[in-house]
Structure formats: C-alpha cells, structure tokens
Amino acid sequence: MQNLPTFVFVHGAFANSFSFAPLQAELALLGHRSVAVDLPGHGFEATFPASYQAPQDLAALAEEPGSIKGVTLADNAARVIDVLERAKRNGPTVLVGHSRGGITITAAANARPELIDRIVYVSAWCPVELDVSDYYTQPEMADVDARAFVATLVGNPAGLGLLRTNFRTADPVALAAFKQAFAADLTDDEFRAFLNTFQPDENLDAGTSADRAQAGSWGRIPRTYVRLTGDASVPPAVQDRMIREADALTPGNPFDVRTLEGSHLRWLVRPQPAAELLASLAAR
Template identity: 45%
Template sequence: MIPTYVFVHGSGSSAHAWTATQREMAARGHRTLALDLPGRGAGFTTAYHEQDLETFAAEPSVMSDLTADDFVRPVVDAVQRVRHHGPVVLVAHSFGGLPITAAANAIPELIERLVYLSAQCPVDRHPGEYAMSPEWASSAFFPAMAPLFLGDPARQGFVRINWRGADRAQRDALRNAIAGELTEEEFLRVVVTSQPDEVSWLTGQEWDIRAGKDSWGRIPHTFIRLTEDRSMPLAVQDRYIAEGDALTPDNPFDVHDLESSHAGFFQRPARLVEILDGLSVREGAGSR
C-alpha cells in the first residue's frame, strides 16, 4: 500500500509553505496532504495591510482562545482519515513537532513513521524550557524577531508579529536567521505569507507535550538536521536527538543531514524530497 505523507507546518506558517515540496513529491509518485493548523489567517486585517499599527496592536485574535488540544486534534483527525488508504508518515517542521509528538502519544498504532525536520521533540522538559537553554544561545531568530513583536503575549494571550512592517535592515536580519541562502526576492515570498498571529506556547501546563516511551517510542522516527539552521541551531537539534535516543535506545532516530537554513528548503525542496523518497522505500508496501 502506498503511504500518505502528512505535512505539518511550523510557527507563523501554513500549509502553503509545503507547496513546492508537494509538487516535487507528486512528480515522484507520492501521495501527500498538508495541514493548516488552527488560526491560519488570523491577523490579516485591513489594519495590518495598511500598517495602522495602533489599530492592529489593539485588535483581538482567535489565537487567544486556542489550546494545545486544538492543535493536536486536526493532526489526529487527518491521520485517522488517511490511514484508511494505507500507511501514514507524519512530517513536521519546527513548532509542528509539538502536535505530531502529541498525536504520536495518542494514536501510535496508526502512524508508520515520524519525521522531524529541525522540529521540536521534547522529551525531558516543557517545550518552552528548551528555548531558554544554552543550546539556543547562538540562535539569530529571537534577536531578528524582537523589533517586529506587537503587544505583550502574556497579557493578550497570543503572539502578534508585524512581518509586513519590516524595513530593509530588519528583513536582512530575518533572512539571515530564517533562510540565509535565499535571495531577497525569494525571501519576500516567505514573508508575504507569514502569519501575523500565533498561539503562545512557551509557557502553560497545557503545552507540556513530551514524547512518551510506550507510545511515541513505539514508532520509527527520523530527524532531518538542517545543517545551516541559524534559528534552531544544530546544538538544539542534536539535543532532541540525544534525548529521544536515550528514551528509546532500541528505537533510535534515523538521522539525515540536509544543507539548508531553517526555511530555505521550502523554496528548494529537491534534496528534502530525496530523503523522504528514500524513507518510503524502507516503509515497504504494508504497515507495521
């Protein structure tokens, strides 16, 4: 049976990010589905478009009412639906690692393989604690994003980022942090579709998602290290791998390296698809 690859995007992103990857996968004969996590499109208002920042900063967001369960549910639902057609391979980027980890804990028997593409895979602690760890110290992401935050996430209950308001110097800093190998024109394609509003997941007991040994740990899992990643440094990626391997030493990560920044592969997906295509061969024709 042919597997279905279910793609889960990262923070500030959407299913649209996987378009080029899906096109390349389709050319190789693969079946894919890209999910929109909840709240996509929140913040794309007239005030945001016209850069009326006073109005935009004061606008409410549906993100303030969303919970971790709201993010996990569509992943579980998608797996349950497409599983009827054959094995399911879950592929997540960045923040998307949290909902696929939670889904793996909930329905391990329905998932053929998990693929973490420089994605979060918490094992030993709350997901937000990793962002405060020494491994994150060299990340260029938070310094580049700082000038674009609007409001106080702790007070408003969500994160709001004014992507459209970035000037040339700020865009250069963002490009260096997120997709340094892209041209400015290519990076603008990323910025124009980036989501202004995002859920606040760094704190809160409800976001304490961790890989479970007897659930997540039953599923074969792959980690694709992005070797030029300046947002989630290699030290962070390697920590997730090491903790996962310590949790399930008899089922360690299958590790691959991809020469890419945190998001550059979205515009140039050929090598990623080669890796995923190789995984499909190892999956075989049936399920576990």
C-alpha cells in the first residue's frame, strides 16, 4: 500500500463527501485508499434550516442565514491543500474533482503543485481561457436547461450571501428538469436518492481570471480528463473545449483523455467502471 497513491476526491456544487461513498467502496475492493473532502460549509458543516423540512416554509427559508455565507474559493482550496499535505505523508496523491469541484482542484494545483502527482477532472470545470461564468454564455452551453435551478431558487443570493436551492421540491416540472440535467439514465429511485444527498446552500465565489489554470504550476502536473458522454449539465462539447484550451496552454503536458458512458451522476451511483478507470491511473 505504501507506493500506491491516495485518491483525494472533491465534490461539486451542493454536494458533499457522501457522494463518493460507493466509489470509495469499489476502490477499496481494488486495494486503493481514498479520502473524500467536505469543502467548508458542506457535509456536516452544512445548514439545513427547519424551514427546509416538511412541511416547508419557503418564505422563512428565503430569509434563514447559512453557514456557507462568506466562504471563498480560497477557503475551499485551503481545505483541499490541508488534506493533500496529510495524505502526501503516505505517498503519492491523485486529486480528483467533479463538476464545480474542478474549480477548487485547479486553485489548489495553482498554489501547491508539489502536493499532487496526478490531477483528474471528471466532467469538471477546468477554466483556462474564460471564467466559469463566461463559459455559460458560450455556444457549447446553449442547450443546457437551467429551468430547474431558476424555478427552485430560494431567496435573493445577494441578500443571503449564498445560493439556495430547494432540492426537496415536489414540483414535477422541476424534478423532471433536474433529472434530465443530472441523471437522465438513472432510475427515478436512484435519481431521487441522489437528490436527497444534496444540500440547499452553495457559496457564491466561483473564481476569477486569477484562478484559471496556470502553466507554471498547475501545468506541470500530469493530468487526466474523464469525459462523461451523456452529461447534460456540463456537455461533452464544453468538456472538449476545456481539454483543447488546457492542451494549448501546456502542449508539452496534454490531458490524458478517458471516456465513461453516462450522465453527470451515473459514475457515482454505478461506480464500478469509474473505479476501474481510476485504478488504471494509479497503476501508471
């Protein structure tokens, strides 16, 4: 075990370390150690107001404070760096980010590349030429359906100092839009089970141009991009664009590109193929 890497997993928006439990179990059965990070204000640090419970009081929920208010991308990166420092004592590390977690692992790699032996993006944001908010205005994102988030947004983000989404909605239109965006290829039960692991609050700071991938630090780390072919929230076209931009930034160290079939969440709900793919990276 000493020479095998430790996988360090970083979740996306509204998610937490619990998302990775089935994947970690599969990796353990293949002989690999791993740790899943809860970013600040996530997991057991999250706020679940009483007004979020049933029966919901959406008016009260729109005013309730949340622990994630004021959390920055720098705070997220610092949390990951602390875990990497501890994991590095046991040997190599492989840092894996999903979805919005890609922003965090990029920031951590910009700051402390020596702690990371390989960085892996699984349908994750890897901002190179644009800020993440600007990628949403690009043609590759034109077909992304944001109706569910708009319909279930609670309160004023500027006033709350955070993003709050009602994932416990019973609105069939919103639920159908969530399923299409995240988990079109999962059963309804699998989709609702995963939806109930989400937390209502997310921080507002998604980084600036200073947090994009930097050639002199991030660009030195061997890297892999795992494309998800059926992802409707981070479509393959935008995944491929980020790969191209990163490869142009550091042509001597291009992405090792892998592909998994399925939606944004399928690889976590049915994790054996993903575990085998990651294990093959550890063997390298």
